[in-house]
Amino acid sequence: MDSAEVEFLAEKEMVTIIPNFSLDKIYLIGGDLGPFNPGLPVQVPLWLAMNLKQRQKCRVVPPEWMDVEKLEEIRDQERKEETFTPMPSPYYMELTKLLLNHASDNIPKADEIRTLIKDMWDTRIAKLRVSADSFVKQQEAHAKLDNLTLMEINTTGAFLTEALNHMYKLRTNLHPAESAQSQDF
Amino acid sequence: MFVTDFRRDFYDVIQTERVLLFVASDVDALCACKILQALFQCDHVQYTLVPVPGWQELETSFLEHKDQFHYFILINCGANVDLLDILQPEEDRIFFICDTHRPVNVVNVYNDTQIKLLIKQDDDLEVPAYDDIFRDDEEEDEEDEEQSGSESEGSEPSGKRTRREEDVIERTLKRRQRREWEARRKEILFDYEQYEYHGTSSAMVMFDLAWVMSKDLNDMLWWAIVGLTDQWIQDKITQMKYVTDIGILQRHVSRHNHRNEDEENSLSIDCTRIAFEYDLRLALYQHWSLYDSLCNTCYTASRLRLWSVQGQKRLQEFLADMGLPLKQVKQKFQAMDVSLKENLREILEESANKFGMKDMRVQTFSIHFGFKNKFLASDVVFATTSLLENIEKDASGTDNFIRALDSLSRSNLEQLYQGLELAKKQLRAIHQTVASCICTNLVISQGPFLYCYLMEGTPDVKLFSKPASLGLLSKYLLQSFICSTKNKRCKLLPLVMAAPMSMERGTMIVVGIPPETESSDKKNFFGRAFEKAAESTSSRTLHNHFDMSGKRLPFLPPHGSLVTQGSGVILGNHWGGGLGTPPNLSFHPVRGPGEKPHVQILLGSRSRASQKPPELSLEDQELLGAERLGL
Numbered sequence: 001m002d003s004a005e006v007e008f009l010a011e012k013e014m015v016t017i018i019p020n021f022s023l024d025k026i027y028l029i030g031g032d033l034g035p036f037n038p039g040l041p042v043q044v045p046l047w048l049a050m051n052l053k054q055r056q057k058c059r060v061v062p063p064e065w066m067d068v069e070k071l072e073e074i075r076d077q078e079r080k081e082e083t084f085t086p087m088p089s090p091y092y093m094e095l096t097k098l099l100l101n102h103a104s105d106n107i108p109k110a111d112e113i114r115t116l117i118k119d120m121w122d123t124r125i126a127k128l129r130v131s132a133d134s135f136v137k138q139q140e141a142h143a144k145l146d147n148l149t150l151m152e153i154n155t156t157g158a159f160l161t162e163a164l165n166h167m168y169k170l171r172t173n174l175h176p177a178e179s180a181q182s183q184d185f
Numbered sequence: 186m187f188v189t190d191f192r193r194d195f196y197d198v199i200q201t202e203r204v205l206l207f208v209a210s211d212v213d214a215l216c217a218c219k220i221l222q223a224l225f226q227c228d229h230v231q232y233t234l235v236p237v238p239g240w241q242e243l244e245t246s247f248l249e250h251k252d253q254f255h256y257f258i259l260i261n262c263g264a265n266v267d268l269l270d271i272l273q274p275e276e277d278r279i280f281f282i283c284d285t286h287r288p289v290n291v292v293n294v295y296n297d298t299q300i301k302l303l304i305k306q307d308d309d310l311e312v313p314a315y316d317d318i319f320r321d322d323e324e325e326d327e328e329d330e331e332q333s334g335s336e337s338e339g340s341e342p343s344g345k346r347t348r349r350e351e352d353v354i355e356r357t358l359k360r361r362q363r364r365e366w367e368a369r370r371k372e373i374l375f376d377y378e379q380y381e382y383h384g385t386s387s388a389m390v391m392f393d394l395a396w397v398m399s400k401d402l403n404d405m406l407w408w409a410i411v412g413l414t415d416q417w418i419q420d421k422i423t424q425m426k427y428v429t430d431i432g433i434l435q436r437h438v439s440r441h442n443h444r445n446e447d448e449e450n451s452l453s454i455d456c457t458r459i460a461f462e463y464d465l466r467l468a469l470y471q472h473w474s475l476y477d478s479l480c481n482t483c484y485t486a487s488r489l490r491l492w493s494v495q496g497q498k499r500l501q502e503f504l505a506d507m508g509l510p511l512k513q514v515k516q517k518f519q520a521m522d523v524s525l526k527e528n529l530r531e532i533l534e535e536s537a538n539k540f541g542m543k544d545m546r547v548q549t550f551s552i553h554f555g556f557k558n559k560f561l562a563s564d565v566v567f568a569t570t571s572l573l574e575n576i577e578k579d580a581s582g583t584d585n586f587i588r589a590l591d592s593l594s595r596s597n598l599e600q601l602y603q604g605l606e607l608a609k610k611q612l613r614a615i616h617q618t619v620a621s622c623i624c625t626n627l628v629i630s631q632g633p634f635l636y637c638y639l640m641e642g643t644p645d646v647k648l649f650s651k652p653a654s655l656g657l658l659s660k661y662l663l664q665s666f667i668c669s670t671k672n673k674r675c676k677l678l679p680l681v682m683a684a685p686m687s688m689e690r691g692t693m694i695v696v697g698i699p700p701e702t703e704s705s706d707k708k709n710f711f712g713r714a715f716e717k718a719a720e721s722t723s724s725r726t727l728h729n730h731f732d733m734s735g736k737r738l739p740f741l742p743p744h745g746s747l748v749t750q751g752s753g754v755i756l757g758n759h760w761g762g763g764l765g766t767p768p769n770l771s772f773h774p775v776r777g778p779g780e781k782p783h784v785q786i787l788l789g790s791r792s793r794a795s796q797k798p799p800e801l802s803l804e805d806q807e808l809l810g811a812e813r814l815g816l
Contacts, residue, residue: 020399055227056400100453110453 006151010094011047016061018042019052046098053103060103065089066096068109071116078123084147093121093151124148128156136167186294188281188301191394195281195303196224198256203231205254207246207262209731210238210586211419211653212569214261216388216412217283219593220405221258224395236586237262239730240271247272254278261285261387262731267292268300283390285383285416286731291318291374305385305393313373380708383421388412389430396437403441403457408593410434410459410550411569414562419653420660423707431548435461438550457595458553462561465530466547468612469564472605475521476504476514481612487665488542492620499540506536554595568604569593571611574651614645615658619665628666630675637662639684650686650694652730658682659698667701677702 012030023036033044041061044052052058065071065088078085089095096117104110128148135143188194208218218234225232233250237243243262251272257280259268264284269292274280282293283303287310293300294312304310392409395401413434417427438459444452452458467485470478479485479500489503490496504514509532513521530546537545551561572589592600618639622628628637637659639646649655659682667676679700686694697711 056402057227104453105456107453114453 001154001157003151003154006154007094007098009150010091011045011050011098013046013089013091013095014043015046015049015063015095015099016041016043017049017052017058018061019058021057046095050098050102060099060106062099062107063089063095065092066099066107066113068112068116071113071120075116075120075123078120082127084124084127084145086147087120087149090149091151092117092149121152124152125155128152132156132160136164186297186301187306188303189306191303192397195301196394196398198279199258199281200228200230202256203233203254204256204258205250206232206234207237207243207257207259208234208586209261210236210573210582211261212415212566212573212589213285213386213388213412215569215573215586215590215593216408216415217260217386217391219408219590220388220391220395221260223402223405224391224398224400227400236583238582244271247274251275251278257281259284264289264293264302264304265381265731266290269296274299283387285385285387285421287382287384288312288377288380291377295319303390303394305390310384311377313377317373318370379713380710381712382706382708383416385426385430386412386416389434392437401437401441403459404595406434406437406441407457407459407550407552409437410562411565411593414549415566415570418563418566419656421707428548434550455555459550460553462549462551463530463546464549464551464561465533466545469567469605469608471518471559471561472564473609474515474517475509476511477609477613478518479503481609481616483615483661483664484544485537485542486616486619487661487668489540490665490668491616492623492665492669503536503540506539507532558598560601564605565593565601567608567612568601570653571607572600572604574648574654575607576647576650611648611654611657614648615654615661618643618645618649618658619662622662623665623669628662628680630672630678633678635663635666635675635678635680637680637682639682641685641688646684649684652694652696655682655684655694655696656698659696663698663701 018039018041019036020038021036022038023034025032025034030045033048034042036042049058049060053060065074070088074085074088096113099107100110100114107113128145131143131145206218206221208214222232222234224230233254235246235250237246243259247257251274255278257278259280259282261284263280263282265286265288267290268280268282276299279299279301281301281303289302289304289310289312291313293302295315295318386409388409389412392401392405395405413427413430416422422430438461442459466482467475467478468482479489480491485491489499491500501511504511509525513525518526534545537543549562551559552565553559569589569592572592573585575585575588588600589604591597592604621643622637622639628635630636639649649658659680662682663680666680670676677700680698681695682698683693683695686692695715697709697715699707699709
């Protein structure tokens with residue numbers, strides 16, 4: 001999977017906006033949206049929120065978890081635990097990136113939030129690397145990782161599976177005698 | 186007609202239509218275009234953008250596109266001429282004109298259907314009243330016919346005679362009235378159209394429109410600021426108008442940027458922040474070294490007289506007076522010691538006062554985004570102007586326009602930096618050319634005005650083949666000349682500047698500058714003067730530039746006829762205030778094979794406007810005809 005595809009999937013998440021125009025309910029294949037009234041908050045998917053924001057037709061309300069104190073707590077907990085802690089949203093990285101790129105004037109303390117999210121991401125990726133490393137060293141058959149988000153899986157997924165394939169091939173070639181014997185009829 | 190409610194009569198009308206946008210080639214027009222483009226993108230309005238550097242391009246593009254569009258928007262072009270006459274559009278085409286050129290042509294003002302002017306009426310427009318200019322002529326003819334008809338009827342001889350006498354008296358009275366009215370009309374129109382000047386910046390008008398619709402953003406405000414600063418740098422508006430407009434923009438700036446003071450809720454560092462600055466008048470000083478900036482800014486270079494050895498010494502004294510070591514001052518400004526930079530503005534202002542430079546500081550704005558990027562409005566104006574008039578080989582007019590337009594966006598910083606480098610080159614070239622002109626006494630006093638001609642071999646002369654650069658050069662030259670000459674009379678003279686425009690086609694570009702006076706109202710007479718001169722000498726001129734005082738002349742070496750694209754220099758005994766009658770300027774072609782063409786200026790009073798052109802010999806006429814066909 002491509003990172004762009006993951007971002008595309010993330011754009012289906014709902015966010016709250018406050019429009020400055022009015023429009024009746026719109027009926028889309030994915031669901032109904034609206035009605036839009038100026039000044040009243042309404043839930044829309046992220047892709048629509050970004051489009052409206054770029055056309056200056058709305059104001060974005062940051063999600064509840066995008067708050068400096070909450071994120072600090074989560075980050076500290078992530079650093080303490082050895083395994084992965086649950087994240088506020090399965091698409092926290094993409095949401096943050098899109099919201100902070102296009103709507104940073106609606107989000108208070110945008111710079112600190114960016115730093116905190118980056119810290120959390122770095123910690124989790126480091127844990128992922130460590131666990132992949134130990135998995136390979138101890139030649140485990142399977143591993144279970146909870147609370148990983150799709151974006152993180154995507155960063156290591158392709159590489160890890162390819163690497164394991166290569167290692168399997170190398171390992172089977174290390175013991176050619178055993179497999180050769182079984183070929184005798 | 187003037188549009189009163191911009192939103193209802195302009196924006197709502199075009200919101201659902203496809204429009205064609207004609208944009209002139211100056212920074213103010215670019216900024217207005219950017220604001221309008223941003224509004225169009227928000228509302229998904231389909232538009233086509235056509236850059237038009239002059240009248241010819243406007244006409245050709247109009248002919249190309251006129252069948253596809255009903256609504257045309259012209260930015261910084263078209264208000265000062267009879268547009269319907271030039272373009273000959275169909276009846277249902279509507280033109281919206283947002284232009285700073287004044288005076289607005291009376292036909293444009295009083296046309297109710299096709300021409301809509303996006304111009305604020307509180308600008309001092311002084312349009313003559315309708316009745317003074319237009320009058321139903323049909324009534325006159327009918328009455329004349331009736332009277333002549335009634336003459337042929339027969340009746341009592343005596344009665345008829347008295348009636349005929351009365352009729353005759355009436356008719357002569359009417360005719361005399363009409364002649365008086367026409368004479369007065371001519372005078373009113375002459376007074377109205379003789380001086381050219383500029384009104385409120387188009388970018389500010391567009392920003393106002395955005396504000397009325399509550400769609401204004403900080404970015405649009407910045408473009409409005411750049412448009413206004415461009416007008417000030419090119420000396421198109423008076424100091425008072427500049428200060429008034431800065432006040433208006435300052436209110437908008439504080440409305441958009443008040444969050445920056447609050448520590449708790451301040452914006453991300455990547456958001457644009459605009460701040461009001463009472464900053465130094467040195468060009469590009471924050472992107473250059475202080476020394477270079479002092480040398481290449483017109484204001485300081487002319488007052489310190491930096492083309493002479495004594496001037497250099499005076500510069501050293503100036504720097505010593507401020508306590509700035511030479512080594513520091515010659516470094517890039519960002520690398521200067523912080524302790525020196527802290528109070529730089531106040532120290533500079535104090536010392537400048539001692540050396541006769543009273544207006545060292547000027548009110549302006551700066552923009553700030555990211556950790557590294559800080560620009561003053563004047564920096565952006567210089568960079569964008571030099572991108573617009575880039576003379577590098579593979580740059581066509583449209584490419585330059587698009588590149589300059591892009592450089593105004595925040596995301597295209599490399600273009601802006603490239604523009605800054607080009608601007609530095611341009612300023613250096615201007616300074617060196619001015620220095621050489623003054624040192625070699627190329628500025629000749631020709632009676633009622635000063636005249637200077639740049640030879641083909643002058644270094645960087647290609648840079649000055651564009652109107653705005655040549656205009657900037659002429660202003661600097663005039664200021665420097667005033668500071669260098671002891672002749673009191675010369676200080677009040679205007680300047681005509683000529684430079685070769687294109688060697689292959691043999692054309693020249695000429696520019697005129699009004700004289701430097703304390704209270705000048707920046708009114709330009711050259712437009713009309715050049716037109717009359719061109720007529721009376723029947724030289725081939727091209728009034729292509731939207732500024733009426735710009736002309737392109739074919740430079741025919743055997744004839745040396747000179748046509749100028751002037752930005753309006755007033756020739757005459759009295760100027761800048763409309764005192765006295767502007768004389769008729771005529772250029773007399775002077776022959777001299779291989780010689781540089783020089784111009785004899787014939788002056789006359791207004792009554793000589795109908796003078797016949799000087800007669801050319803047969804050979805000259807042939808040559809002129811041949812050139813006319815070939816060129």
